[in-house]
Amino acid sequence: MPSSEPASIDDTEEREWLLAAQKGDQEAFAHIVMKYHRLIVHVAYRLSGDLSLADDVAQDTFLKAWQKLPSFKPEGSTSLRAWLCRIAHNRTVDLMRRSRPDAELDPTLASAVDNPLQSVLRAELAAEVQAAIRRLPEVSRTALVLREYGGLSYAEIAAALDIPLGTVMSRLYNARKRLAQDLRHHLPEGTAP
Amino acid sequence: MNDHPDALLCAYFDGELQGSERQAVSEHLHRCATCRRQMARWREMRRLLRSPLPLAQDSAAFWQELAPRLGRQQPVIGLTWVWGLLMALGSALFQTIMIGVLLVGLANLFGLVPASWITRLSDDLRLLLPSFLGTQPAGAATQSILLTGLTWLLALLPVLLVLMLSLGMALSFLGWMLATGQSRRPSHLPSLANSNTAKA
Numbered sequence: 001m002p003s004s005e006p007a008s009i010d011d012t013e014e015r016e017w018l019l020a021a022q023k024g025d026q027e028a029f030a031h032i033v034m035k036y037h038r039l040i041v042h043v044a045y046r047l048s049g050d051l052s053l054a055d056d057v058a059q060d061t062f063l064k065a066w067q068k069l070p071s072f073k074p075e076g077s078t079s080l081r082a083w084l085c086r087i088a089h090n091r092t093v094d095l096m097r098r099s100r101p102d103a104e105l106d107p108t109l110a111s112a113v114d115n116p117l118q119s120v121l122r123a124e125l126a127a128e129v130q131a132a133i134r135r136l137p138e139v140s141r142t143a144l145v146l147r148e149y150g151g152l153s154y155a156e157i158a159a160a161l162d163i164p165l166g167t168v169m170s171r172l173y174n175a176r177k178r179l180a181q182d183l184r185h186h187l188p189e190g191t192a193p
Numbered sequence: 194m195n196d197h198p199d200a201l202l203c204a205y206f207d208g209e210l211q212g213s214e215r216q217a218v219s220e221h222l223h224r225c226a227t228c229r230r231q232m233a234r235w236r237e238m239r240r241l242l243r244s245p246l247p248l249a250q251d252s253a254a255f256w257q258e259l260a261p262r263l264g265r266q267q268p269v270i271g272l273t274w275v276w277g278l279l280m281a282l283g284s285a286l287f288q289t290i291m292i293g294v295l296l297v298g299l300a301n302l303f304g305l306v307p308a309s310w311i312t313r314l315s316d317d318l319r320l321l322l323p324s325f326l327g328t329q330p331a332g333a334a335t336q337s338i339l340l341t342g343l344t345w346l347l348a349l350l351p352v353l354l355v356l357m358l359s360l361g362m363a364l365s366f367l368g369w370m371l372a373t374g375q376s377r378r379p380s381h382l383p384s385l386a387n388s389n390t391a392k393a
Binding site: 024026029033037038055058059063066067068069070071126147148149154166169172176177183186188 | 203204233234235239243250258259262263268
């Protein structure tokens with residue numbers, strides 16, 4: 001039974017999978033999909049708040065990536081991760097505009113834990129965090145999600161969104177400021193944001 | 194008045210600052226309790242953001258669904274291929290000319306080109322040429338030009354045949370190059386099945 005864990009391949013191996021996949025090797029592409037599937041779903045979910053939509057985004061993202069892979073050149077701030085996140089972001093925005101604007105939050109956010117009370121509390125907290133993310137202005141939310149869930153560097157975010165580095169910085173700061181305000185009951189005492 | 198380097202603090206928090214900027218923010222943090230609390234809040238917030246996310250589907254099942262839908266990749270037509278194509282076509286044209294000349298030369302050598310054809314065509318063209326050139330035909334020189342024209346005309350059919358053959362060869366060559374360009378996975382990389390077995 002294949003593992004559902006992301007494939008643990010290092011950068012060198014990833015480059016080789018990428019080169020093979022660019023020349024039509026589906027099995028090599030499978031490794032890339034296995035490595036980034038969770039990340040793409042996570043990014044799409046955090047952007048949209050809709051798990052079903054996030055699954056659709058993941059499908060579309062990897063289908064498009066497969067088609068465009070031969071012309072993809074990993075250079076500068078365009079890593080494979082950043083490129084996939086960019087496709088996922090564009091597709092999420094596209095699907096969100098087509099579907100209902102305020103998608104229902106998924107109530108089953110918590111991971112399966114043995115303590116039911118803990119499970120409920122975690123689910124509530126996770127739903128609260130997701131709701132706070134959803135309340136962010138779209139530009140701030142995108143920057144935050146690409147940073148926190150996509151793991152992209154500032155340069156990669158700037159390239160993905162086609163904005164200056166300074167704008168990435170200010171959007172992230174605004175996102176965190178607003179989020180800290182919304183989640184203040186769960187954060188240590190600090191400055192008024 | 195806000196004296197805190199807000200946006201830079203954010204970049205510092207993300208490990209994105211280098212050199213003098215990093216040093217400046219670091220020194221500011223030493224003397225500013227407000228910014229230190231801010232950093233502490235962001236750290237806690239990051240922990241909150243990392244709450245687990247259930248996947249509707251595990252990655253292996255996801256791949257099983259995705260694989261049959263992959264279809265064809267969009268090929269990249271690079272400069273190399275443009276040059277390759279031009280060279281193939283140039284080669285075809287060159288072959289066409291050379292073989293055409295050879296065939297007509299052989300036909301003339303063995304007297305397969307009827308003299309009456311040459312005379313008739315020469316006469317026709319002698320009448321037509323001056324209207325194109327605006328000059329009077331000049332005897333032997335014009336005759337020579339007309340004969341060359343006739344030679345090429347007679348060469349038309351075999352040339353077409355050769356052209357088609359050459360194009361076929363060129364396309365076969367390109368097809369072969371595309372086919373051999375398909376990847377073979379580096380031998381040291383395991384197959385998906387093997388790596389999954391190993392992980393299991």
